Amino acid sequence: MRTVAVTGATGFIASHTIALLLEAGYAVRGTVRSLARPEAHAFLTGLPGAAERLRLVEADLLKPQSFDAAVAGCDTVLHMASPYVMTVADPQRDLVDPAVQGTLSVLGACARTPSVSRVVLTSSMAAVTDEPESAVLLTEANWNTRSSLTRNPYYFSKAEAERAAWAFVETEKPGFDLVAINPFIVIGPSLTPQLNTSNAILADLLKGTYPGIIDLTWGMVDVRDVALAHLRAAETPAAAGRYLCAGDTITMREVVGLLRGLNVPGGRLPSLGLDNPVGSLLVRLLSYTQPQGVGSYLRSHIGRAPRYDTAKIQRDLGLSFRDIRGSIVDTVADMTRWGHVGR
Structure with missing residues (x-):
């Protein structure tokens, strides 16, 4: 029986990955802070197979x-633990240090563990770009070189952590061998009652947090597809390098239209159209009144639509992506179940 270690076991993607590993018959060692x-x-301990094959360690x-x-004794390690929050008090202390030093x-x-033959790193599209350009087709060769402690600090932490990982392999x-999975915005049903940062985008739309429909285009991917990508990366001997992991792109206007059709009780979806040149100028000005x-994020993403090529992950890992519109429907149903929306 192969043993796989998963860091940050309670995380959104990690918990789904652990469920898949247990279903596939692996012994799993999951790390938690306490x-x-x-x-x-x-x-986690209530998942099928967990009583026999899951052990949590601090x-x-x-x-x-x-x-x-x-x-110790593991064949494969999935390093998935990393802070995910857009605004913090101290970006170096709260984002970059945990991401880089933790990696x-x-x-x-x-x-130091001879039994480990593969490490799969959960990176992000944030390590690929922080200001998508529709004229640029993103591939695994692209790197985010624009982020800093003051500009998209979360993006900076992911880029620095992945660079540090590849530098470690090169020098040490x-x-x-190392494989990196680079997902875009990850949504989908959650195994925990905690509302994660990505699903909160949909919750905020339903709660009326946004002043209007902004000219944002998101690349999204279902958490179940991302978990499967990690499993395939662990199991596929020929897997190598980085893998962009993203399904469809979708605009905020399209998301709002889809959510409106779901008739969620208590929903306060935006209706004011700010997805035009005048609206975008207004949002840019207002962005300076928002947390850093x-x-x-708004200034680097307004009016920009990402384009990316996922041929490598489809070819090497045999991965196909769910229709993101169906994932949004599943996510809203799950958030309603947990009580995050629908009241």
Whole structure:
């Protein structure tokens, strides 16, 4: 029986990946920040096969040696733990340090563990671009070079963490190979009652948080597809390098139209059309009144539609993507079930 370690086991993507691993018969070692409250992990320990093949261990991204016990004896390590929040008090402390130092801590532990033959890193499209241009078809060769601690700091943390991972492999030449999965905005049903940052986009639309329909175009992908991509990356010997993981693109106007058709009770969807030159100018001006992360995101994404080529992940890992409109419907149904919307 192969043993797979998954860091950040309680995360949105990680929990779905653990469910797939258990279903496939793997033994799983999942890391959590604390074991003091077992009820916080009940959704994991209650998964089919978890009683026999899931073990949770404590580890901290900022404590380099804490992952040694987690990866001991494992064949494959999926490094999925990383902070995901757009605005923080201190971008270096709250985003970059956990992302970069945590990645190096995990890779260091894997390098000290002879049994580990592959590490799969959960990166992001944030490491590929932070200002999409419709004239540019993004591939695995593209890197985000524009983000900084003051401009899209979350994007900066993901780009720095992935660069650090590839640099580690290049300089240390460990006994494992590295594969990176780069998903776009990940939505879908959640295994936990916690509302994650990506699904919150849909929840905010339904709650009336947005002042109007903004000229934003999102690349989205279903969490179940992203989890399967990690499983395939772990199982496919020929997998190598980076893999863009994204389904359809969809505009905010299209999303609002879809949500309106769902007739969610209490929904307060935006109706004011700001997806035009005058509206975009107004949003750009208003972005300077927003928290830093939100403001820089708006200024770098308004009026821009990403284009990307996912041929590599479809070819190498045999992955196909769900229709994102169906994923949105599933996500809203799930958020209603958890009580995030529909009241």
